[in-house]
Structures are given as C-alpha cells and as structure tokens.
C-alpha cells in the first residue's frame with residue numbers, strides 16, 4: 001500500500017457506484033494522479049460501466065465487484081444508502097487483508113449499522129460524507145472540482161485504525177475538501193437540518209404548486225420566477241437516492257421537520273396578527289446566514 005506523505009494515497013482504488021459522487025472522485029484521481037495509481041469502477045449496471053470506459057474515467061470498469069475488490073487497496077462505496085449493507089456483505093469478504101473500506105453515504109447511523117455485520121478485523125472502515133453535490137446523477141454528471149472547498153465529514157468508529165483514518169483524510173484533502181470529524185448520530189442530526197429537510201421542502205413545495213396549477217387550471221408554474229426556480233433545482237434530484245436518505249434518517253429528519261413546522265406556524269401567526277418586527281427579524285436572520293456562507297465561500 002502506498003504512503004500518505006507523498007506519491008499516491010492508495011495503489012489501487014476501487015469505486016463502487018461511479019455515479020455523480022463516485023465519478024467525481026475518479027475524475028479528480030485521473031486529473032491529479034495523487035489519489036491512486038490504478039482506478040477501477042464497479043457498477044451493477046453494464047451500461048454505467050461502458051460509459052465510465054467511454055469517458056476514460058477508470059483503467060477498468062466491471063460488474064464483477066468480487067473480482068475487482070480482491071485487487072483493491074481501498075474500496076469506496078458510492079451507491080445509494082439503502083444499498084450499502086447488501087453491497088458491503090457481497091464485497092467485504094473478498095477484500096485483501098489491510099485494504100481500507102470507506103463510503104460516501106449521506107446518512108451515517110444507518111450506513112454504519114448496515115455495514116457493521118460485514119466488517120472484518122483486518123479491513124479498517126472509515127465512514128465519510130462529502131458535503132457536495134448537484135441535482136444530477138450518473139457518471140456523466142461528475143465534476144473534477146466538485147469537492148473543492150466543500151466539507152467532507154468523517155465519522156470514525158472505535159475500530160477505525162489511525163492509519164486508515166489518515167489515508168482517507170489525505171484522500172479527501174487531495175480532492176480539495178475541508179475535513180470535520182464527528183459521531184454518526186451528530187452527523188445525521190446536522191445533515192437532517194442542512195440537507196435533508198431542505199430537500200423535503202423543495203419536493204413538497206413543487207408538489208403543492210403543481211397541485212394548485214391542476215386545481216385552478218392556471219399557469220402557476222409558467223410564471224415561476226427565480227425564487228421558485230431555486231427550489232426546482234433541488235427538487236430535480238434523484239428519487240431513489242432521496243427515498244433512501246429520508247427513510248434512513250427518519251428520526252432526525254422528523255425531529256427537524258417538527259421544529260420547522262413550529263417555526264412556520266409562528267411565522268403564520270406573525271403574518272396573521274401583523275407582527276412586522278417578528279417578520280423582519282426572521283428575514284434578517286436569513287440574510288445574515290446567506291452573507292456568512294458567501295464570506296466562507298460556501299454559496
């Protein structure tokens with residue numbers, strides 16, 4: 001296995017699920033040459049494997065995951081969170097002793113629990129989650145600079161070895177990401193509010209507007225200006241990925257939704273009773289948050 005100070009982080013990196021996130025890692029690895037010497041993509045879709053090769057994203061792309069991971073120094077699972085457990089159960093037994101297992105799933109309690117039964121003492125596991133993405137999916141959607149200046153959240157477990165953790169830290173740093181470490185439970189609460197709830201709201205508001213357009217047979221959606229359009233970008237995200245995330249992070253998401261509904265109710269009351277001060281205060285908080293994200297180059 002290659003070192004972390006210079007050269008490549010891993011000799012052979014196998015990306016399982018070379019969609020938006022997996023193919024962005026492959027693009028980064030190809031372009032900079034500092035992540036791995038050999039790149040292999042595994043996908044259960046032969047069409048995705050063919051496309052990966054057409055795009056020149058990997059040295060090899062195959063549907064035979066078991067054979068592929070046997071050569072790997074690192075296996076990165078980039079499949080939807082609902083598929084992580086089954087994929088790990090199939091692939092981990094075939095990994096070399098000492099090879100590192102990692103994932104990029106958007107929820108961490110459910111993913112670490114789903115992978116736990118497949119773990120081996122000689123295969124260190126480092127759960128990770130790059131906080132970057134777009135509404136697009138598949139190998140064509142990846143971007144070489146997707147992770148540039150974005151957070152990558154690491155949720156190491158008790159059994160995660162310091163060496164494997166350092167290798168995954170180095171890999172994501174070389175993808176351009178900034179790192180934070182936290183527990184899986186804390187991760188899921190934070191992501192419920194900053195990622196999962198906003199998606200839930202976007203899917204819901206688009207549905208509400210569409211219902212209204214049907215009911216009134218009017219041009220509601222034709223007149224949508226940029227405020228509504230910003231919601232539709234998020235609402236265009238992949239249904240399978242988001243179904244899995246909502247179900248996997250059920251508890252934290254429902255807690256945040258409950259809090260949000262209380263705050264929305266308070267706003268409704270302020271509007272009903274003409275409480276201008278309350279309304280201005282809430283809007284000013286929103287502006288402050290946007291300003292601080294721009295200052296930190298996160299927007």
Ligand SMILES: NC(=O)c1ccc[n+]([C@@H]2O[C@H](COP(=O)([O-])OP(=O)(O)OC[C@H]3O[C@@H](n4cnc5c(N)ncnc54)[C@H](O)[C@@H]3O)[C@@H](O)[C@H]2O)c1
Nearest residue numbers: 017019020021043044078079080081105106133134137138
């Ligand atoms: N899209 C985002 O914004 C984003 C951001 C950070 C993390 N994530 C996480 O990254 C993971 C991948 O998301 P994505 O947006 O890249 O998805 P994607 O749909 O673009 O790619 C997923 C790939 O996994 C393959 N796949 C599905 N099930 C499989 C299986 N059982 N075996 C092998 N391959 C399989 C699909 O064919 C597809 O090529 C998810 O866990 C998601 O939660 C997504």
Ligand SMILES: O=C(O)C(=O)C[C@]1(C(=O)O)C=C[C@@H](O)C=C1
Nearest residue numbers: 106130131132133134135194195
């Ligand atoms: O930018 C987007 O379109 C995204 O949905 C990216 C986003 C997010 O909510 O910020 C989505 C899911 C992730 O797990 C991480 C990032």
